[in-house]
Amino acid sequence: MRYLPLSADDRGQMLAAIGVDSVDDLYRDVPAGGRLTSPIELPGHTGEIEVERALTSMAARNTPAGGAPSFLGGGIYRHFVPAAVDHLIQRGEFLTAYTPYQPEVSQGTLQYLFEFQTQVALLTGCDVANASMYDGATACAEAVIMAGRITKRKKAVVSGALHPHYAAVTATSTEFLGLELVTPNPDLTGEEDLSAMIGGDTACVVVQNPDFFGRVRDLTALADACHAQGALLVVVVTEIVALGLIKSPGEMGADIVAGEGQSLGNALNFGGPTVGLMATRQKFVRQLPGRLVGQTTDVDGQRGFVLTLSTREQHIRRDKATSNICTNSGLCALAFTIHLTMLGEVGLRKMAALNHAGAMRLAERLAGMAGVEVLNESFFNEFTVRLSKPASGVVDALAEKGVFAGVPVSRLLPDAEQLLLVAVTELNSDDDMDRLVNELEEALR
Amino acid sequence: MSAPETYTGNRGLQMEEPLIFEADSPGLCGVDFPDADITSDRLGGVKREGDIGLPGMAEPQVVRHYLRLSQKNYSIDAGFYPLGSCTMKHNPRLNEKLARLPGFAGLHPLQPETTTQGALELIDATAHWLSVLTGLPGVAMSPAAGAHGEFAGLMTIRAALEDRGDARKRVLVPESAHGTNPASAHACGYAVESIPANDRGRVDLDAFRAALDTDVAALMLTNPNTCGLFEDEIIEIAEAVHEAGAFFYCDGANFNAIVGRVRPGDLGIDCMHINLHKTFSTPHGGGGPGSGPVVLSEALTPYAPVPYVVRDGNRFRLIEDEGASDAKPFGRIKGFHGQFGVFVRALAYMMSLGADGLKQVAEDAVLNANYLMASLEDVLSAPFAGPCMHEVLFDDRFLADSGVSTLDFAKAMIDEGFHPMTMYFPLVVHGALLMEPTETESKAALDSFIGTVRSLAEKAKAGDAELFHEAPHLTPRRRLDETAAARKPVLRWLPPED
Ligand SMILES: Cc1ncc(COP(=O)(O)O)c(C=O)c1O
Numbered sequence: 001m002r003y004l005p006l007s008a009d010d011r012g013q014m015l016a017a018i019g020v021d022s023v024d025d026l027y028r029d030v031p032a033g034g035r036l037t038s039p040i041e042l043p044g045h046t047g048e049i050e051v052e053r054a055l056t057s058m059a060a061r062n063t064p065a066g067g068a069p070s071f072l073g074g075g076i077y078r079h080f081v082p083a084a085v086d087h088l089i090q091r092g093e094f095l096t097a098y099t100p101y102q103p104e105v106s107q108g109t110l111q112y113l114f115e116f117q118t119q120v121a122l123l124t125g126c127d128v129a130n131a132s133m134y135d136g137a138t139a140c141a142e143a144v145i146m147a148g149r150i151t152k153r154k155k156a157v158v159s160g161a162l163h164p165h166y167a168a169v170t171a172t173s174t175e176f177l178g179l180e181l182v183t184p185n186p187d188l189t190g191e192e193d194l195s196a197m198i199g200g201d202t203a204c205v206v207v208q209n210p211d212f213f214g215r216v217r218d219l220t221a222l223a224d225a226c227h228a229q230g231a232l233l234v235v236v237v238t239e240i241v242a243l244g245l246i247k248s249p250g251e252m253g254a255d256i257v258a259g260e261g262q263s264l265g266n267a268l269n270f271g272g273p274t275v276g277l278m279a280t281r282q283k284f285v286r287q288l289p290g291r292l293v294g295q296t297t298d299v300d301g302q303r304g305f306v307l308t309l310s311t312r313e314q315h316i317r318r319d320k321a322t323s324n325i326c327t328n329s330g331l332c333a334l335a336f337t338i339h340l341t342m343l344g345e346v347g348l349r350k351m352a353a354l355n356h357a358g359a360m361r362l363a364e365r366l367a368g369m370a371g372v373e374v375l376n377e378s379f380f381n382e383f384t385v386r387l388s389k390p391a392s393g394v395v396d397a398l399a400e401k402g403v404f405a406g407v408p409v410s411r412l413l414p415d416a417e418q419l420l421l422v423a424v425t426e427l428n429s430d431d432d433m434d435r436l437v438n439e440l441e442e443a444l445r
Numbered sequence: 446m447s448a449p450e451t452y453t454g455n456r457g458l459q460m461e462e463p464l465i466f467e468a469d470s471p472g473l474c475g476v477d478f479p480d481a482d483i484t485s486d487r488l489g490g491v492k493r494e495g496d497i498g499l500p501g502m503a504e505p506q507v508v509r510h511y512l513r514l515s516q517k518n519y520s521i522d523a524g525f526y527p528l529g530s531c532t533m534k535h536n537p538r539l540n541e542k543l544a545r546l547p548g549f550a551g552l553h554p555l556q557p558e559t560t561t562q563g564a565l566e567l568i569d570a571t572a573h574w575l576s577v578l579t580g581l582p583g584v585a586m587s588p589a590a591g592a593h594g595e596f597a598g599l600m601t602i603r604a605a606l607e608d609r610g611d612a613r614k615r616v617l618v619p620e621s622a623h624g625t626n627p628a629s630a631h632a633c634g635y636a637v638e639s640i641p642a643n644d645r646g647r648v649d650l651d652a653f654r655a656a657l658d659t660d661v662a663a664l665m666l667t668n669p670n671t672c673g674l675f676e677d678e679i680i681e682i683a684e685a686v687h688e689a690g691a692f693f694y695c696d697g698a699n700f701n702a703i704v705g706r707v708r709p710g711d712l713g714i715d716c717m718h719i720n721l722h723k724t725f726s727t728p729h730g731g732g733g734p735g736s737g738p739v740v741l742s743e744a745l746t747p748y749a750p751v752p753y754v755v756r757d758g759n760r761f762r763l764i765e766d767e768g769a770s771d772a773k774p775f776g777r778i779k780g781f782h783g784q785f786g787v788f789v790r791a792l793a794y795m796m797s798l799g800a801d802g803l804k805q806v807a808e809d810a811v812l813n814a815n816y817l818m819a820s821l822e823d824v825l826s827a828p829f830a831g832p833c834m835h836e837v838l839f840d841d842r843f844l845a846d847s848g849v850s851t852l853d854f855a856k857a858m859i860d861e862g863f864h865p866m867t868m869y870f871p872l873v874v875h876g877a878l879l880m881e882p883t884e885t886e887s888k889a890a891l892d893s894f895i896g897t898v899r900s901l902a903e904k905a906k907a908g909d910a911e912l913f914h915e916a917p918h919l920t921p922r923r924r925l926d927e928t929a930a931a932r933k934p935v936l937r938w939l940p941p942e943d
Contacts, residue, residue, distance in 0.1 A: 001798060001802045001805060002797070003535055003537060003726075003797070003798065003802075003806075003884075003885060004802070004805060004806070004809055004884060004885070005885065005886070005887040005888075006809050006812070006813075006884075006887065006888060007888075010887075010888040011809075011812060013888070014812055014813075014815075014816040014888065015812070017816060017819050017820065018812075018815045018816060018818075018819040018832075019819065020815075020832070023808045023811065023812055025832070026808075026811050026812065026815055026832040027675075027706065027707075027811070027832075028832065029674065029675040029677040029832070030675055030677075030703075030706075030707055031677060031678075031679065031680050031712075033680050033711065033712075034679070034680070034707050034708075034711050034712045035706075035707065036706060036707065036708060036711075039800060039801075040577060040578065040705060040708075040800040040803075040804075041577060041800075042574060042577050042578070042795075042799065042800040043796070043799050043800065044799040044800060044801045044802070045797065045798050045799035045801055045802035046796050046797055046799055048539050048797070051539065051543075051793055051796045051797050052539065052542075052543065054796065055543045055546070055567075055789065055792070055793055055796075056543075056546060056548075057563075058548075058563040058564075058566055058567050058570075059543075059546040059547070059548025059549050059563055060548055060563065061548075061562050061563030061566065062548045062549070062552055062560060062561050062562065062563040062564050063556075063560040063561075064547050064548055064549075064550075064551030064552050064553075065551060065552065065553035065556050065560075066547055066550065066551020066552070066553075067547055067551055070553065072553040072555055072556065074555050075780060075781075076553060076554055076555070076781065078551075078553065080476075082475065082476055082504070084475075084504060084507065084508050086545075087508075088508065088511045088512070088515070089730075090541060091511075091512070091515040092520050092521075092522030092523065093515035093516060093517075093518040093519075093520045093522065093523065094511075094515050094518065094520075094730070094731055095520070095522075095536065095541075095728045095730055095731075096520040096521040096522045096533075096536050096728050096729070097518045097519065097520045097521075097729065097730075097731045098526065098528055098531050098533060098729045098731070098732070098864075099729070099731070099732040099733075100731065100732065101528075102519070102855075102859065102864065102865055103922065103925045103927075104856070104859055104917050104920040104921075104922055104923065104924065104925070105517075105518065105519035105859055105864060105917075105920060106517075106518055106519065106731075107514075107517035107518070107920075107921050107922055108514040108515050108516065108517035108518035108731075109518055109731040109732065111462070111464070111514055111517070112511070112514055113732075114464070114936075114937070114938070115464055115465050115466070115938070117936055117937050118464075118466065118937040118938045119499065121937050122497050122498045122499060123497060123499075127937075128936045128937055129936075129937070131732070132732075132733070134589035134590065134593060134733075134734075134779065135589065135779060135780050135781075136780060137779055137780035138589065138593075138778070138779060138780075163780070165777060165779075165780040165781065166780065168776060168777040169776075169777050169778060169779060169780065171776065172600070172750070172775065172776030172777055172778055173596075173632070173778070175634075175776070176603070176632075176633055176634025176635075177632070177634060178634075215489065216488050216489040216491055217489055217491070218489065218490055218491045243493075243497075244493070244497070245486075245488065245492065245493055246488055246491050246492060246493055247491045247492070247493050247494070248493070248497075252491070260780070267545075267550040267551065267786075268550065268551055268552055268553045268554070269544075269549070269550055269552070269785055269786040270549070270552040270553070270554050270561070270564050270781070270782060270785035270786075271553075271554025271555075271780065271781025271782050271783075271785060272554075272589070272734075272779070272780075272781055272782065272783055272784040272785050272786065272787075273589070273733070273734030273736075273784045273785075273786055273787060274780075275734075285934065285936065291732065292934070292936055293936070294930040294931070294934050294935055294936050295930065295935040295936075296925050296926045296927065296929050296930035296935075297925070297926055297929070298922040298923045298924060298925045298926070299915075299923050299924050299926075300923055302922060302923075304922035304925045305925075306925045306927050306930050308927065308930040308931050308934055308936075309931055309934055310931075311931075313624070314592070314623075314624035314625050314627075314628035315623075315624035315625075315870070316624070317624075317628075318624050318627040318628060318637070319627035319628055319630060319631040319637040320631075321624065321628045321631075323628070323632075324592040324593075324595065324596060324625050324628035324629040324631070324632050325590075325592055325593075326590065326591065326592045326623075326624075326625050327590040327591060327592070327720075327722065327729070327732060327733045327734070327735040328590075328732055328733045328734075329732075329733045329734045330729070330730045330731040330732030330733040330734070331728070331730025331731060331732075331733065331734060332730075332733070332734055334730070334731065338507065338511055340499065341465050341475070341500070341502060341507050341510070341511075342474075342475035342476050342502075342504065342507050343474065343475065343476055343499070344473060344474050344475065344499050344500055344501035344502060345471070345496060345497055345498070345499040345500070345501055346472060346473070346474040346501055347474040347475065347476045347478065347501075348497065348499060349497075350474075350478045350480075350481060351476070351478060353481035353483050354478060354479070354481040356481075356483060356486060356487075356488070357481045357482070357483050360483075360485075360486075360487055363487070376487075377487070377489065378487050378488060378489030378490075379487055380488065392557075395557060396557050396559070399556070399557045399559065399560055404553070404556060407555045411555060411765070414766065426478065
């Protein structure tokens with residue numbers, strides 16, 4: 001078998017060295033009731049050719065949005081990723097290393113994570129960022145738990161325009177930690193007044209920007225309202241490219257930023273793995289979950305990097321740790337940081353501008369169509385439209401024609417039948433938009 | 446003759462590399478985009494004004510930067526990586542290739558279900574393999590890593606208990622457990638009670654029975670345990686857990702030792718997470734991503750989190766809505782549908798090895814570890830008698846009076862071209878050195894490692910402490926000051942003040 005380097009001869013010699021007759025003797029501590037008496041009912045080993053054939057045929061039973069005119073968003077976005085990114089992350093030295101516990105032989109991983117933390121801090125407008133979380137939704141939940149720890153308060157006000165998966169993960173993750181979540185109804189109108197819900201017992205307000213429906217908002221007043229009551233503002237960003245064009249959450253007064261970094265460097269991957277981002281103020285750094293890389297020097301006085309502040313973490317603090325997270329999203333963070341380095345200041349701004357320009361063009365075209373109402377005043381690269389028919393039917397009909405019209409909001413919020421989220425990125429051509437408009441016209445007729 | 450000082454600070458192939466922020470050429474960009482003139486905007490009045498502060502570089506400089514960084518890492522591709530508890534086995538490249546098929550990597554999680562049938566089939570097939578291999582019928586696929594699986598498993602248990610009106614308050618965790626176990630129990634709102642180990646490196650049955658009562662929700666046991674030993678009283682343990690009306694959670698991080706030979710379900714385990722990034726060969730990627738599916742007994746299955754895949758004739762459906770069926774999911778723990786890209790790799794691996802190959806994996810992993818034990822126990826000190834499972838534990842008694850610590854010893858391994866073993870874990874022995882060779886190491890690699898450890902042990906005993914205190918000598922950076930890093934944390938680059 002191609003992954004197993006021991007020969008029969010090796011095995012014989014090794015058993016002799018150990019002083020046993022067969023490998024069964026090595027399993028003698030397994031109680032009789034736990035020993036398998038018949039072979040496991042699964043297929044036997046298979047050659048590379050056949051495995052590739054089987055999985056390729058499974059892949060062929062999908063119609064990937066990646067290769068079609070697609071306006072899907074809702075927290076996962078298709079962007080152009082330069083070829084160098086995937087080449088570099090497949091370097092065995094990155095791909096097949098463990099978490100950098102031994103800094104002397106892990107300076108590569110540690111330095112890119114230090115650079116990643118800096119990039120995330122710059123983008124979000126925060127002092128510091130950690131070395132990644134599982135995804136945006138779990139980062140959001142951890143942010144709320146962290147705010148509870150910092151303020152020693154038990155209530156979180158959660159915007160009705162937070163991505164429904166983020167809201168659900170936050171609710172599940174806080175259920176038995178004594179935190180109470182209060183949420184107004186799903187914010188379809190953009191009128192929710194979160195400031196009015198803040199009290200002296202509020203640990204934090206959680207708000208997404210751009211929000212789930214695509215609206216962009218100035219959060220400065222909300223931040224002030226939080227701070228006036230001693231509460232923290234948690235800002236969620238599911239489309240990190242937006243920060244190339246809009247003011248950062250930190251600039252608007254956010255105390256903790258939880259984000260999804262998939263848009264940079266990472267494929268759609270059916271939604272996972274992706275990379276959770278988490279940033280905060282310097283003064284809260286000891287309350288952060290997850291790994292942190294810090295700068296130091298070696299015995300020769302040369303600059304180097306290490307995992308640090310690990311007394312927050314499970315392997316030291318066990319049940320008193322700030323989080324149970326151990327393995328995070330290292331390689332996805334590497335893809336993120338390489339892509340962002342390729343882009344740089346100029347590239348990210350241009351990319352963000354292309355997204356916004358495309359979304360404005362499409363919004364204008366859709367606004368002129370019968371049976372389509374664009375609900376957003378403001379947006380970055382995604383907006384919500386109300387259709388004259390249930391959105392999921394329309395989306396299915398267009399998918400049959402090879403066009404992915406967007407995300408029917410009802411997939412995540414069952415009551416919002418006629419709403420459709422439409423996202424535009426730099427990968428959507430004018431031809432894509434023509435296709436969408438033509439097919440929509442037909443479907444809504 | 447020692448190597449001469451160089452003008453650049455580079456040492457031959459070993460290159461010094463600045464931070465990207467120090468290599469900034471403002472205005473440069475590694476991606477060519479068309480111009481986007483936005484004269485007006487619809488950004489709600491919050492257009493960014495100042496610079497972000499990101500450095501500019503062209504593609505060649507970016508590629509060189511990351512390539513040079515990569516060369517400062519040790520990796521399983523490059524050499525033996527006996528990091529105990531981490532299962533650093535070879536990562537087949539076929540799996541990388543398949544995960545990148547456009548029909549997988551290009552799938553959006555919110556596409557219509559009719560366009561993702563192959564992906565749902567893949568999730569279902571992966572779950573099927575895991576279910577059959579563990580002998581447990583339910584599988585929750587969405588956990589993102591082992592610790593996340595622990596959380597999911599305990600939440601499932603909690604939901605099942607509460608559903609029968611039996612809220613309980615405590616979770617029992619052996620003191621040898623990985624730190625994520627107590628941390629996960631805490632995240633589910635449970636109080637954690639630590640159970641000591643006996644002098645054979647297993648759970649102390651008397652102490653366990655004394656702690657067990659009807660207020661205990663679950664026992665969280667790692668099996669094989671973190672001392673590399675099979676819990677030989679596991680059947681009695683399971684019976685006691687069930688008698689008390691509690692559930693038996695198993696940390697399956699060490700499944701590599703028994704896959705294909707022992708089904709956890711047959712041992713009385715109700716719930717176990719599996720680290721696909723350990724047993725099933727998906728790359729660790731310098732710290733992730735992982736994937737931690739949880740297998741569940743019949744009684745626990747209805748409480749598994751959303752989403753999950755069900756088969757409906759020859760159609761697959763993704764159940765995302767908590768109220769969609771008569772199951773009682775405890776909630777949602779992750780955005781979208783789990784670490785799909787990791788499932789592709791794990792399934793390709795399981796299919797490649799098959800039932801027979803996976804059994805051989807376990808046997809070779811155990812054989813390799815026992816070979817290390819047999820070849821090293823006369824010079825090191827093993828706290829517990831063998832046979833061991835897939836990893837072998839030593840303590841630091843062999844270093845007594847040598848002035849050399851476990852840490853020093855591990856650092857000296859680096860100069861010899863090896864990644865150190867896991868140090869100071871588990872906590873139940875003093876100065877632990879935990880070695881996990883995995884099945885993908887050849888006998889020649891093991892022999893070279895054995896020779897190295899023996900020679901270092903002899904040097905330590907011979908009083909050559911200096912060599913160890915100074916190690917490593919040959920790495921891009923030598924020992925780093927971790928105390929200073931924690932005392933005054935510098936967690937990001939800042940522009941130099943002028
Ligand atoms: C025994 C054990 N349990 C749990 C974990 C946690 O798994 P993960 O890092 O995937 O969260 C690990 C590995 O780190 C482990 O070795």
